[in-house]
Amino acid sequence: MNKYSETIINSYTGYFNYLKNEILYPSWHNYFYWLLALSLLVWLLEVIFPWRKEQAIFRKDFWLDGFYMFFNFFLFSLIVFNAISNVAVDFFNQFIALFGGSNVVAFHIQQWPVWSQYLLMFILADFIQWNIHRMLHKSKYLWEFHKVHHSVQQMGFAAHLRFHWMETVIYKTIQYIPLAMLGFGIQDFFIIHIIATAIGHLNHANIKLTYGPLKYVLNNPVMHLWHHARKLPQNRYGVNFGLSLSIWDYLFKTAYIPNENGYEPLGFDDVEKFPNTFIQQALYPISKEKKKKNPKF
Numbered sequence: 001m002n003k004y005s006e007t008i009i010n011s012y013t014g015y016f017n018y019l020k021n022e023i024l025y026p027s028w029h030n031y032f033y034w035l036l037a038l039s040l041l042v043w044l045l046e047v048i049f050p051w052r053k054e055q056a057i058f059r060k061d062f063w064l065d066g067f068y069m070f071f072n073f074f075l076f077s078l079i080v081f082n083a084i085s086n087v088a089v090d091f092f093n094q095f096i097a098l099f100g101g102s103n104v105v106a107f108h109i110q111q112w113p114v115w116s117q118y119l120l121m122f123i124l125a126d127f128i129q130w131n132i133h134r135m136l137h138k139s140k141y142l143w144e145f146h147k148v149h150h151s152v153q154q155m156g157f158a159a160h161l162r163f164h165w166m167e168t169v170i171y172k173t174i175q176y177i178p179l180a181m182l183g184f185g186i187q188d189f190f191i192i193h194i195i196a197t198a199i200g201h202l203n204h205a206n207i208k209l210t211y212g213p214l215k216y217v218l219n220n221p222v223m224h225l226w227h228h229a230r231k232l233p234q235n236r237y238g239v240n241f242g243l244s245l246s247i248w249d250y251l252f253k254t255a256y257i258p259n260e261n262g263y264e265p266l267g268f269d270d271v272e273k274f275p276n277t278f279i280q281q282a283l284y285p286i287s288k289e290k291k292k293k294n295p296k297f
């Protein structure tokens, strides 16, 4: 059997066993239960301290977004991404080995204290993601995929993981290359991932939070609601692109928070016509391409 198909098969069986173990054996190092616990906690905060008081607890698209959460966090990895990315990582590592190992850059991050590696990794990954997110808005082609995330009309925590699976491919691929080239010593991204998930859940929650002066560093629900605003300021393709950190938007002048009332209409022009099921949304960017090429379709 060739090396790459072996990697693919191992990825599938390995991931399947991993997912089974995650569900069967709760532990502190368990994505499944952390996601569940964080979701319940932020949802509970929404119920006790709602920002838009008349918004239903089971808001519009609550279950659809709940499904997205499970699909994007677990199933998509199981079905395709894990297998593809393991092959890509094998391939990439062989490629950088040609240039003398994984540490292409001159400074030696592996020798730093672990906490500082985590911190640098978190900040760097967030900055790369900020740039990718901007690109998803600027490129007409990528925007069609990103529209799934922006099609939410009533905001709540679960909207955080409502996005087209293609975004996972784009984010992970672009992010992996510079981070792998820096040669981080840490293998375990669990803490970073959980912190980013908690901040992302809060950013989409129906809770009015700005974290006081920390708002210039941390993204927050008030700032991110404006990212989802239906009407943009003139000549802008988007505002508030931050994921976990807001600092990039302040540094690069893309921050925009005209008021904090929480009632700005969300979405984009004609969002009412956007498909409202998971399958239709997954196919939307492709069907749109087809229509452009053949208007009679």
Ligand SMILES: [Zn+2]
Residues within 6 Å of the ligand: 133, 137, 146, 149, 150, 227
């Ligand atoms: Zn966006």
Ligand SMILES: [Zn+2]
Residues within 6 Å of the ligand: 149, 159, 160, 204, 224, 227, 228
């Ligand atoms: Zn969002």
